[in-house]
Amino acid sequence: MSITALNLSHITYTYPGAPEPIFEDVTVTFAPGWTAVLGDNGIGKSTLMHIAQGKLTPERGQVSPSDAVIAFCPQDVAAVPDNLDDFSADWSPETIAIRDTLGIADDWPYRYDTLSGGERKRLQIACALAAHPDVLILDEPTNHVDAPTRNAIAQAMLDFTGQRHALATTAMPTANGQHHEESNGKETATLPAPRRGRVGIVVSHDIELIDQVAMRCACFERRHVGHSNITVVTMRPGNYTAALADATAQQAGERHALDQASKEAARLQRESASRRHDAALAATSWRANRTIDRKDHDARNAAKLAKMTSVDGSAGSAQARLDARVEAARQAADSITVAAKRYDGDLAAFAGIEPSHATELVRLDAGVIPFGASAVQVPAQSGDPVAGAGGESSNTAEVGKSGKPIDIAQSAGTTGAASDIPVTAHAWHTPDGVRIPVLSVGPNDHIGIIGPNGAGKTTILNALLARLDTQPFDVPRLVIAQNTTSDDAHAAFGQLAQLTPTDRGDVLSAMAQLNADPDRIIAASSEPSPGELRKLLLCLGVTRHPHLIIMDEPTNHLDLHSRQALARALAAYRGAVIVVSHDMPFLREAVTQLWQVHA
Incomplete structure (x- = not known):
């Protein structure tokens, strides 16, 4: 069936145990085409989406039409799609087209646990699209994915609403590592009207994606009225760029009116x-x-x-x-x-942490790291260069195994060119695993690991972590994984409760500098949003004075202001940093050298 809109009317919801509603009397209409849902971490975006699909029941308000078929793609890539078995057996022309657009390999549905985060995300979205819903809700669909995959996801989203249009093309990696031509998303022309009565809702902090697909933005905003703050949802026309301009103009007018009054x-x-x-x-x-x-x-x-x-x-x-x-x-x-007043700031506590006095914190010998293993098991040829340890390796020439120059941005799968950050190591995806040179991390190195989905970035990270666990000396470190769980949340709140009042105050103050509301997070301690949990883990880590910070896709789930604050904090941190990311603007500010993994 087709619907004219998805309507949420006068919705009020309070988290169990919370002193006040997360939002109250919210009304929003989602028309056909794509609507981007924007707002800070923890403001209630995902909660409203759970209400829309019937997973949560509001205290007041209603959702209509009640018989709409709604498909939901969650943030968590560990969540196996409910219709995965049906998708694996579906070879209809429509589903084949979805597989082709997203580069889904035939065997992926049968080995979900072995896929990379980006590959799982593509499969999750494919399964949601294959359900042919009236309403498709995507929660952070471009977390974990490289730039070509983001563009493919955008094209699949526009296919869903019948709005796909010709854009400039770039190479999109397929499941076997080859490339086919897909949009690079740089076109900013007005989207055509939806040809199908389908509603798309995307909850995202990805500005590039929103500018590429959104016809309107539902902006969750904290508004100051009188002497209190409330959450409102304002529908603004256009993509992120247009909505930001509209919000900026509105806020300027409001400030003038308030000043005059x-x-x-x-x-x-x-x-x-x-x-x-x-x-x-x-x-x-x-x-x-x-x-x-x-x-x-x-x-x-x-x-x-x-x-x-x-x-x-x-x-x-x-x-x-x-x-x-x-x-x-x-x-x-x-x-x-x-x-409402924002509390964006810098995590000044990071700059005060003393670095290690060791000349080398961790080292991996040259060789091949088998997929699924955590140690270098196959020796490489002697004479392989050393990367890291504060200097460039001799293998920094951007030349592939065929002898042809490497397009760094394309091979890395990042947004934006990487040529302004020196590449100090090249690793290669092989049938046996990831082939690496000697990799060494010095006490002040700030290293970004880049490469397309499935190339082996996390494999290298896991090998470094395993070596840190087995080497004869300890390196105080803060490690934040790509995916967090409810167990991580319980452990984090337990650690927070055990801190001294002074340290607890420092952690909560640091969270406020990331524009988090500590009181709200503590009140909803059983279920913080993924972005809020990452902020808490990061700020708790400061109290341990780490010599090494390791983060896998640290900008996943973080709002734009928090990403910028984190990048500034890592740049000011005097210890060693290892970051896996596809977010090149973030890397440009946070790291000083790259290790590149080639597919």
């Missing part, structure tokens, strides 16, 4: 206070000088003013009317809603 209220307040002061002086003079010379006009006028403004005088209504104007002006100023 506050000035008027203050003016009237000053006038009222001045009149009362003058009346009090006049009344004192009147009582002290009962007899006034008829020719003393100033004294007579003061006496009249005292009588007029006296609260017990018949003419006191003039002062009362002025007081009413003061109160009306004050209420007018309080009624103007403006964007």
Whole structure:
């Protein structure tokens, strides 16, 4: 069937145990085509999507139509799609087209546990599309994926709503490592109207994706009204760029209106206070000088003013009317809603951590790391160069095994060119595993590991972690995995509870600098959002004064402001950093060298 819209009317929801609703009396309509749902971590975006699909029941409000077929693709790549078996047996032309667009290999449904995060995400989305729903909800669909895969996902999304249009092309990796031509998403032309009565909703912090597919943006915003903050959902036309411009203009107008209303209220307040002061002086003079010379006009006028403004005088209504104007002006100023104050800042505590005095923190010998293993098991040829340890290796020439130059941005699967960051090591995906040179991490190295999905980035990371566990000396370290679980949340809140009041205050203060609301997170401790949990894990890690920080896809689930704050914090950190990421703007600020894994 086709629907005219998905309507959520007057929705109110409170997390169990929370002191106040996460949102109250929210109404939003999702029309055919793609709507991007935007907002900070923990503001309630995923919660509203769970209400839309019937997984959560609101305290008040309703969702219509009640018989719409809704498919949902979650953030967590560990979640196996419910219809995976059906998808594996579906070879209809429509499903084959989905497989081709997303580069799904025939055997992927049968080995879900062995797939990389990006490959799992593509398969999750393929299964959701194959259900042919009326409403498709994608929650952070481009987490874990490289740039060509992001573009393929965007094309599949536009296919769903019948809006796919010709864009410039780039090489899209298929399941076997080859490439076919897909959009690079740089076209900014207006999307055509949806040809199908299908509603698409994407919850995302990926600006490039939103600019590529969205017709409108449902913006979750904290608004300051009077003396409190509330959450509202504002529908803005256009993609992220257009919605941001609209929000910026609105906020400027609101600030101007609030400034003018506050000035008027203050003016009237000053006038009222001045009149009362003058009346009090006049009344004192009147009582002290009962007899006034008829020719003393100033004294007579003061006496009249005292009588007029006296609260017990018949003419006191003039002062009362002025007081009413003061109160009306004050209420007018309080009624103007403006964007709530943000607390974006820098994690200054990171800059104060002393680095290790060791010359080398961890080292992997040259060889091949078998997939699924955590140690180098096949020796490489002697003389392989050393990478890391604060210097460039001799294999930095950007030449592939065929002797042809390597296109770094394409091979790395990153957004934006990588040529402005030196590549100090090249590793290669082989049938036996990942072939690496000697990899060494010095006490101040800031290293980014890049490469397309499935090339072996996490394999290298796991080998480094295994070596850290077995080497004879300990390296204090903070490790945040690509995927977090409810067990991670319980452990994090347990650790927070055991901290001293001073350390706990430092952690909560650091979270506030990432624009998190510590009180709200603690109140919803059983189910923090993935982005909020990452912030908590990061800020808890500061208390251990690590010499090495290792993060796998650290910008997954983080809102834009938090990504920027994290990049600045890592740049200021004087210890060693190893980051796996496809986010080149983030890497440019956080790291100083790259290890590149080639498919």
